Amino acid sequence: MGISQVCGKGAVARRLVLCTAAAGVAAMGLAAPAAAEKFDQRIAVDCPKPYSQNCPPRKGIEVPTWGPLFVTFTADPGPRQCAPIRARIFIDGKEWGSNVVWPGQNDGGYFIQASPGKHLIEVQADGVLGGCNTGSMSGWAGTLHVENNEDALNGATP
Structure with missing residues (x-):
C-alpha cells in the first residue's frame, strides 16, 4: 500500500498519524550521514x-x-x-x-x-x-x- 493510498482514506486522526510516520521514515531513508570533519x-x-x-x-x-x-x-x-x-x-x-x-x-x-x-x-x-x-x-x-x-x-x- 502506497503513502497516497494510506493518506487518502480513513479518519482524519489516523491519516495524520500514518502520513506523518510515513514521511518521517522516508526522510530518514534519504538523510545522509554526518559529513567528515x-x-x-x-x-x-x-x-x-x-x-x-x-x-x-x-x-x-x-x-x-x-x-x-x-x-x-x-x-x-x-x-x-x-x-x-x-x-x-x-x-x-x-x-x-x-x-x-x-x-x-x-x-x-x-x-x-x-x-x-x-x-x-x-x-x-x-x-x-x-x-x-x-x-x-x-x-x-x-x-x-x-x-x-x-x-x-x-x-x-x-
Whole structure:
C-alpha cells in the first residue's frame, strides 16, 4: 500500500498519524550521514605541584562520528616544550595508546574503530628524561588532532 493510498482514506486522526510516520521514515531513508570533519584542539597544561614525571590532568575534545576516528597529538616546538613526553591518548576515559614525542613531533596517530555517537578524546602527558627534563616536568603543550568518518580513513591530513 502506497503513502497516497494510506493518506487518502480513513479518519482524519489516523491519516495524520500514518502520513506523518510515513514521511518521517522516508526522510530518514534519504538523510545522509554526518559529513567528515577535522578537529584541532590546542592544549596547554600546568602540572600540579609537587612536580614529578606524572602530570594527571587530561585535556581533550568531544567529537561526533558514525565511523572511524584518526587521532594524533603533536607536541609544541620550542621553549615551552623543551623535553620529550609520553603522550597518552584516551577515548571515553579508557587509554587507547601512548608514544614518546619530542618537541615539534607527533605520536604517529591512532586509527580507532569507534561506535556511532559522540566520543571524548583526551591526551595526558608523562615526563621523559631528556632535553630540559632532569627528573620532573612542570607542564606540557601541543595540539590534539581528530578526524572522523571518511577523513579518518585517509590518516592525518591538514
